[in-house]
Amino acid sequence: MPNFHGFQLAAYSAASLVSVNASKAAAVDWVQIRKRAFIRVDGVYHSLAHLAGMIVELVIEATPRHPQVSLQIHVEFTSHCVSFGPKHGQQLDFGVLGMDRKILDHRRVARAFCPRRYQWSLQLPRIVRSLENSVCYYTGSASKNWLVVELIDDAGHQLSYEIYFQLRRDRINALRMVIESAYVRMPGTTGPTIPHHRKGKVRFKVLAAKISRGDSVRDPRPSGGWKTQS
Numbered sequence: 122m123p124n125f126h127g128f129q130l131a132a133y134s135a136a137s138l139v140s141v142n143a144s145k146a147a148a149v150d151w152v153q154i155r156k157r158a159f160i161r162v163d164g165v166y167h168s169l170a171h172l173a174g175m176i177v178e179l180v181i182e183a184t185p186r187h188p189q190v191s192l193q194i195h196v197e198f199t200s201h202c203v204s205f206g207p208k209h210g211q212q213l214d215f216g217v218l219g220m221d222r223k224i225l226d227h228r229r230v231a232r233a234f235c236p237r238r239y240q241w242s243l244q245l246p247r248i249v250r251s252l253e254n255s256v257c258y259y260t261g262s263a264s265k266n267w268l269v270v271e272l273i274d275d276a277g278h279q280l281s282y283e284i285y286f287q288l289r290r291d292r293i294n295a296l297r298m299v300i301e302s303a304y305v306r307m308p309g310t311t312g313p314t315i316p317h318h319r320k321g322k323v324r325f326k327v328l329a330a331k332i333s334r335g336d337s338v339r340d341p342r343p344s345g346g347w348k349t350q351s
Contacts, residue, residue: 149223149231151200160203162221162234171246172198177298179253181330192333194288194296196249200224201302203239204232238304241282244273245303248284252325259321259338260285266301269325273305280305290332 154160158170175196183189204224207213213233215223222234248271258268266287273282284303291297323331323338331338 150225151227154200154224155198160224160234162236163219167234167239169203171243172202174198175246175249177250177252179326179329181326181333187330187334190294190330190333192294192296192329194298194329195291196298196300198242198245198300199302200226200232201304202242202245202300203234205235205238205304206230206232241273241275241280241305242303244282245284245300248273248282249298249300255325256322257325257328259323261321267328275305288328288332290335294333296329296333 155169155172158173159166159168161167177194177196179192179194181187181190181192204226206226207230213223213231215231215233218233224232224234226232252269255269255271258270260266260268266285269284269286271282271284272279274280282303282305285301287299287301289297328338330336
């Protein structure tokens, strides 16, 4: 009997489990893995149902200039929430890591399933639903994404969980949010730290309101601001 982590075996038919072995080549693609809603690593089935996507309702209160609106935020999670990638200019060795950990991300880059990122990702739906008053930081990266840092409990330890996302207008009163990556920065990790420029900070509800209206969101760099994408 296979070992399942995070969900009941009864939720999946025998045929769907057999198909895992029959289509290993296709199984490394994140889109297919997410549709299947689980990944099998070292004989353990890890549920990915919590990353299937979700819709968050957000009410933007009226102001002297704008009426009250109710927004629908369509949330999508990428493979980076549960996997790690190669260092710049290198490739991961799946002969050592194990082929069942291989995931091709949205750019077709081979990444490896990470048990710790997976465990942390189980808290993502709760965090995303409660972002309303969270402080978001503009990262200044080419992808024009945002960062929110939430404290999470990991085996009794409080950790800073960094969640990187893009937020764009989808249609009237609807936004599309892509959680591009989420992880805990390990001690000694190199790379940019959390930006603290006051002009690069904004509460999530304010950010959502500006993007839904097509307003300019300020960039803390000297060049000024950037226009939100529709």
